[in-house]
Amino acid sequence: MVTELGHFALVLAFVVAIFQMVVPLIGAHKRWPGWMAVAEPAAHAQFLLTALSFGALTWAFVTSDFSLKLVWANSHSAKPMLYKISGTWGNHEGSMLLWVLIVTLFGATAASFGGGLPPTLKARVLAVQSAIAVAFFAFILFTSNPFLRLAVPPFDGQDLNPLLQDPGLAFHPPFLYLGYVGLSMAFSFAVAALIEGRVDAAWGRWVRPWTLAAWVFLTIGIALGSWWAYYELGWGGFWFWDPVENASFMPWLLAAALLHSAIVVEKREALKSWTILLAILAFGFSLIGTFIVRSGLLTSVHAFANDPERGVFILIILAVFTGGALTLFAARAQAMEAKGVFGMVSRESMLITNNILLAVSCFVVFFGTMWPILAEMFFDRKLSVGPPYFNAAFTPFMVLLGLILPVGAMLPWKRGKLGRTAWSLRYVFLLAVALGVLAWAMQTGRSAMGPVGLFLGSWMVFGALADLWMRSGRGLNRFGRLFRLPRADWGKATAHAGLGITIFAIAGLTAWEREDIRIAYMNQPFDVGAYTLTLTDVQEVQGPNYRATQGTVTADRNGQFEAVLHPEKRQYPVARMPTTEAAIDYQFLRDLYVVIGDKQADGGWTMRTYIKPLANWIWGGCILMALGGLLSLSDRRFRVAAGARKSSTGGVPAE
Template sequence: MITELGHFALILAFLTAIVQMVVPLVGAHRRWSGWMAVAEPAAGMQFLLTAFAFGALTWAFVTSDFSLQLVAMNSHSAKPMLYKITGTWGNHEGSMLLWVLIVALFGALAAWFGGGLPPTLKARVLAVQAAIAVAFFAFILFTSNPFLRLAVPPFDGNDLNPLLQDPGLAFHPPFLYLGYVGLSMAFSFAVAALIEGRVDAAWGRWVRPWTLAAWMFLTVGIALGSWWAYYELGWGGFWFWDPVENASFMPWLLAAALLHSAIVVEKRESLKSWTMLLAILAFGFSLIGTFIVRSGLLTSVHAFANDPERGLFILIILAVFVGGALTLFAMRASALEARGVFAMVSRESAILANNVLLAVGCFVVFIGTLWPVIAEMAFGRKLSVGPPFFETAFTPFMVLIGLILPLGAMLPWKRGKLGRVARQLRPAAALAVALAALAWAMQTGRSALGAVGLLIGAWVVFGALTDLWVRTGRVGDRIGRLRRLPRADWGKAVAHMGLGVTIFAIAGLMAWETEDIRVVRIGESYDVGVYTLTLDGVKQVQGPNYVSTMGMVRLERDGRPVAMLHPEKRDYPVARMPTTEAAIDYRFLRDVYVVLGDIQNDGSWTMRTYIKPFANWIWGGAILMALGGLLSLTDRRFRVAAGARKVTPAGVPAE
């Protein structure tokens, strides 16, 4: 009964979204306040109905209702409760329902907290957001209905993909979708402003918090996915430039560019056309990511579906929304004339350079991701584009961004003096060079990658700290002023420091990693770096819904015990799929990473061991970046209605 009610609620949400799409848009065109007012209750009702439908599907998974086709295909009664719940979105249909739920959530938030928006703009924003929801409601109901029943329910289900039965990947999709779909709000604001033919500083203030929230969630989602790949897949890496990894990374790059260019619109009313284009393309690349994951166009361990019909539907959605928005953008070009002018040496120029580097970097990743398909279609050749291409082609852009970032953050608006900022950053540059020289001196016969990564990472971190310190002035209570700085300033500094930490960690890991692959007998010891590892034994362990072959590896340093590691090879009998579970001894400066391989004819085991310096710093840097976004988002100036004028009593100065 609950399942049928969920299906009915989904249909009602679809109809509500159609009303929300049409009525407020007509009302805004005709200036009919009553019609425009329909948008707010419709947005709230659409979200509540979609949430009920999603709750009904979740209940079916929790109670193991195998009469529902989706539950029978993606769950099992013996599965732990956490993975029964997360199994709701661990499949194509459920994940699309989560997608449209988040679309509705963002629309409802704009309705509830957008009281300061002009009525016509608010009505149009909510109408465009509803149009996106309508497209995906139609996609779900006509091609991917999660509420289909089975005439003869099975006794038990087929289980969830074992690779998805992990805490890291359980929470990865919701955060990733909050980022993906959050960019729909920036898109809706852009299209609504283009319809009105008005883009000004207030628009820049309204769109920034939505972009910032989307970028923050996307950062967390990508970091969770990278962490999962690191410890779950057993191949020892954190990023493989997989097509689906790239599909989430490209919108992140464009969202970062959009976030910075919106600042220029707000402060100087410049870069309007560029900012509009970024808002359209950022959401467009989110749709491209959805198409890649669900069309079967590219093969990936992350892919949800392999259905050309569904892929064609998403491609039509992409063409309609992005093509329509770009057409509107071309028609409204005259309304996007920049007002503020700026010199070559200014914060605006630095942000523009940052934007160009991020956008070109995104384009390089896009070409590398789709080139195998292009080569096969155009030239009839099967090609593979792997990590060496991306690392060679993409890294220079990140190096340039890292070099420019501290200078650009401290340059004044409109016109600045590079020499003055460079003098303020001398201590940061000296510290960065000293650390890089120390790293170069300590390493023996290795590449310059680690030292260069430390140089750039330290330059970005110390540059952000210098920026904070300079903002406190030259005299007086500088510590007190530091504490009273706006949260947005602290957020910017923390996010930039997080980027610096991540740049160094990636370079350090790639430069100084130690790898060892060998065959080991039970009781045999071997050395990797400064550590001694001993395979004490291998045993069979029964898990809740799997059977594990678990190794017992003793880790020692200089004869002193450090940890007992338990690498596993798990077999899921229902899903008929094995997985590899790496055993990792996490420490602040390094990880010891052990993988148990196959048994050999003589009873020995293949063992892979890695010493990974600064591995945890990669995700620590991502956490700092997300924390910086959160700090900025809590600044009182970063509200949806930040651009609204406040009515203050006579004699009381406005803020």
């Protein structure tokens, strides 16, 4: 009964979405207040109905209702409760229902907090957002119905993919989808503004909070996925340039560009066309990511589905929304005349450079991701584009971005003097150079990557702190003014510092990592760097729904006890799939990472050991970036209503 109720709620939400897509749009065109006003209750009804449907599916997973085909294929009665719940979105159909739930959530949120928006713009934003929901409701109901029943319910299920039975992967998809789908709001604002033919400073204030929220969620989602890959897959890496990793990273890059571009629209009423284009492309790349994951075009450990028919449906959605928006963009280009004038040396120019670097780096990643497919389709050649290409092609853009970021953040609007700003950062530059030289002097026989990464990271971190210090003015009460600065200033500095820390950590880990692969024998110590490790025991252990071979490894350093590690090799009998569980001793400056493999004929065990410096700093930097975004989002100047109260009536009308 609950399942049927969920299915009915999903169909009803689809009907409401169609109503919300059509009626407010006509009302805005005709200037009929009553028709425009229905958008708000419709958005709330659509979200509540979708939430009811998603709740019914979650209940089926929690209660192990194996009469539901989706539950039977992705759950098991012995599975821990956390993974029963996460199994709801650990599959294609359930994850798409989560996707459309978030679409409706953002629509309902815009309806609730967009009271200060002009009625016509609000109606059009909610109508466009509902059009996106209509497309995905249709996709779910016609190709991916999660509520299909089995004629003869089985006794138990087939279990969830063991790789997904992990806390990191339980929370990774919701955060990632909040970022992916959050960009739909920026898209809806962009298309609504194009329909109205009006893009002004007030529009920039309205679109920034939605973009910032999406960017924060994407940052958290990508960081969780990277952390999961680091400790769960057993290969010791945090990023492999996997196509599905790239699918989430590309919208993140464009969202960062959009966020900075919207600042220029708000402050100077410039870059209007570029900002609108970025809003369209950012959501377009989210749809491309959805297509990559669900079409079967590319294979990956992250992929949800490999049904070409579903891929064609998503491709049609991508073509309709992105192509339609770009067509509208071309038709309305004349209505987005820039007002602000600025010099070659100004914060606007630096933000344009920032945008170019982020956008070009995104297309570099896109080319590397799609080139193997294009080569096979058009040239009948099987190619593989791996980390060497991405590292060589992508890294220079990030280095340039890091170099200009502290200077660009401190340049004044409209017109500035590069020499004066650079001189104010002279001590920061000298400190960063000194740290880089110190790292170079301490290392022996290593590459320049570590020292260069330390220089660049220090330059960005201390540059962000210097920016805050300069903003506090002069005088005795400088510290008081420093802590009274707007949260947006603190958020910007925190996010920039977090990026600097992440860049340094990645460079340091890549340059200074130690790896050891060997056959380890019982109670025979072996050295890896400054550590002495000993395999003291291997035993079979029973988990809630798996069996594991668990090793016990003791680690000493300079004769002093350091840690005991328990690497595991698990076997899930229902799914008939093994997984590797790395044992990691986390420390502030390094991780000691141990993986146990198969038993050898002579009684030894395959073992991989890594010493990973600064590994935790990668995710610490990501946390700081997300925290910076949240600090900025909490600034009252960035709230939609606050921006709307300052709305200008002198926008650029359509001709």
